[in-house]
Amino acid sequence: MTDATQIGHVHVVGAGRMGQGIALAFAFAGLRATLIDFKERDAIAREAFARSALDGIARQLHAQAALGRITQQQADEALSRIDIVDRARASSTLGQARVVFEAVPEVLDAKRDVFAWLGECADTRTIIASTTSTFLVTDLQRIVTHPDRLLNAHWLNPAHLMPLVEVSRSDATDAGVVSQLVELLKRIGKTPVVCAPSAGYIVPRIQALAMNEAARMVEEGVASAEEIDTAIRTGFGLRFAVLGLLEFIDWGGCDILYYASHYLAKEKGERFLPARIVSSNMHESRKGLLDGAGFYDYGDVDTAAYVKSRLEAFGRMLEHLGLAPVFNGANVPSGADDLAATNACGATPASA
Incomplete structure (x- = not known):
C-alpha cells in the first residue's frame, strides 16, 4: 500500500x-x-x-x-x-x-x-x-x-x-x-x-442533543435565545475548547455529574439520567483526577504539571478572546483605552 x-x-x-x-x-x-x-x-x-x-x-x-x-x-x-x-x-x-x-x-x-x-x-x-x-x-x-x-x-x-x-x-x-x-x-x-459505525458519529450526536436542549429552553421561557447563546459562547464552549467532555468529568469528579444528573432527571425527565458508565465509575471510586482514575488513568500523570498546562491553555484562550479577568478591573473607568494594558498576563480563573 x-x-x-x-x-x-x-x-x-x-x-x-x-x-x-x-x-x-x-x-x-x-x-x-x-x-x-x-x-x-x-x-x-x-x-x-x-x-x-x-x-x-x-x-x-x-x-x-x-x-x-x-x-x-x-x-x-x-x-x-x-x-x-x-x-x-x-x-x-x-x-x-x-x-x-x-x-x-x-x-x-x-x-x-x-x-x-x-x-x-x-x-x-x-x-x-x-x-x-x-x-x-x-x-x-x-x-x-x-x-x-x-x-x-x-x-x-x-x-x-x-x-x-x-x-x-x-x-x-x-x-x-x-x-x-x-x-x-x-x-x-x-x-x-x-x-465505530454509529449514527451521528461523535460531534453531530452530541451537538444534536445540546442544540435541541437549547431550543427547549427557549420554548420553556428559561431564557431568550440571545441569553442562551451568550451562556454557550462565554461558558459552555470555552471550557470544552480546552478540556474534552470526558476529561471535564474527570476534572470535576463524576460524582458531581452523577448527582446533578439525578436531580435534573427528577425535574426535567429521564433523558438526564446518568450514563451507566458514569454510575459504574462513581461506585467503583473512579471519579476522576482526585481518585487517580476515571475515564482516563492518571496513575503515571504528573497531576500538578497537567493541571498547570490546562490552566495556562485556558488563560491564553481567554486573553486572546479579550475575556480574561482584569486585575483591578473594577477600578478602571468603563471604556478606558488602557483597560487591556491592566490585564495580568497569563491570568487564569480559579477553576476551569
Missing part, C-alpha cells in the same frame, strides 16, 4: 459545497486536487458550473487573504492546484488515483452510481472515503466493490477551516486503509479521530 507521504494528488467526486471545501483543504496544504462534477450536463452548463465552483473556491481564498492569513499570491497558487473535470474526462485518469473522496448528495442511489463508476474506473487498491453524514460505513460497504478499502470521512463545515475529520471504519475496513487516510489528513493539518 502506498505511503501517505507519497500521495500528492486527491480526487473528490461531487463538486458541491462540501467537495469544494475538501479540495480547497488539500490545495491549501500544497497538494493537487481534482474535483469531479459527477452530474450529467451539456457543454454550456458544464462550463458554467465549473466556473461557478472555482469562483466559490476563489472567494474563500480571497477572504483568507483579506484577513491577512495568506497573500494574494498564495491564494492564486492554491487555486491553481484545483482542477474541475466532468465524469467522462475523469474516467480516463482515475486509474491513477490513490485516494477518492465521495461527496455527492445524501441519496443512496446517487452514491450507488458513484461507487459503481469507481468500481469500473479506479484501481482496486484506491481508498474510497465517503463524506456522508447519513449512511453508516457498514451500509455503504454493501454497494461497493472491495469493501475493505471503504470508510467514511466526515468533515465539519467549513471543511477547509475546521480541523476535525471523523473517520468511521467497520471491522471489514482494512487497517492499513484507516492508517493511511489518517496520516494523509494529518499531513494537511487536520485532526482525524477514528470511531
Whole structure:
C-alpha cells in the first residue's frame, strides 16, 4: 500500500459545497486536487458550473487573504492546484488515483452510481472515503466493490477551516486503509479521530442533543435565545475548547455529574439520567483526577504539571478572546483605552 507521504494528488467526486471545501483543504496544504462534477450536463452548463465552483473556491481564498492569513499570491497558487473535470474526462485518469473522496448528495442511489463508476474506473487498491453524514460505513460497504478499502470521512463545515475529520471504519475496513487516510489528513493539518459505525458519529450526536436542549429552553421561557447563546459562547464552549467532555468529568469528579444528573432527571425527565458508565465509575471510586482514575488513568500523570498546562491553555484562550479577568478591573473607568494594558498576563480563573 502506498505511503501517505507519497500521495500528492486527491480526487473528490461531487463538486458541491462540501467537495469544494475538501479540495480547497488539500490545495491549501500544497497538494493537487481534482474535483469531479459527477452530474450529467451539456457543454454550456458544464462550463458554467465549473466556473461557478472555482469562483466559490476563489472567494474563500480571497477572504483568507483579506484577513491577512495568506497573500494574494498564495491564494492564486492554491487555486491553481484545483482542477474541475466532468465524469467522462475523469474516467480516463482515475486509474491513477490513490485516494477518492465521495461527496455527492445524501441519496443512496446517487452514491450507488458513484461507487459503481469507481468500481469500473479506479484501481482496486484506491481508498474510497465517503463524506456522508447519513449512511453508516457498514451500509455503504454493501454497494461497493472491495469493501475493505471503504470508510467514511466526515468533515465539519467549513471543511477547509475546521480541523476535525471523523473517520468511521467497520471491522471489514482494512487497517492499513484507516492508517493511511489518517496520516494523509494529518499531513494537511487536520485532526482525524477514528470511531465505530454509529449514527451521528461523535460531534453531530452530541451537538444534536445540546442544540435541541437549547431550543427547549427557549420554548420553556428559561431564557431568550440571545441569553442562551451568550451562556454557550462565554461558558459552555470555552471550557470544552480546552478540556474534552470526558476529561471535564474527570476534572470535576463524576460524582458531581452523577448527582446533578439525578436531580435534573427528577425535574426535567429521564433523558438526564446518568450514563451507566458514569454510575459504574462513581461506585467503583473512579471519579476522576482526585481518585487517580476515571475515564482516563492518571496513575503515571504528573497531576500538578497537567493541571498547570490546562490552566495556562485556558488563560491564553481567554486573553486572546479579550475575556480574561482584569486585575483591578473594577477600578478602571468603563471604556478606558488602557483597560487591556491592566490585564495580568497569563491570568487564569480559579477553576476551569
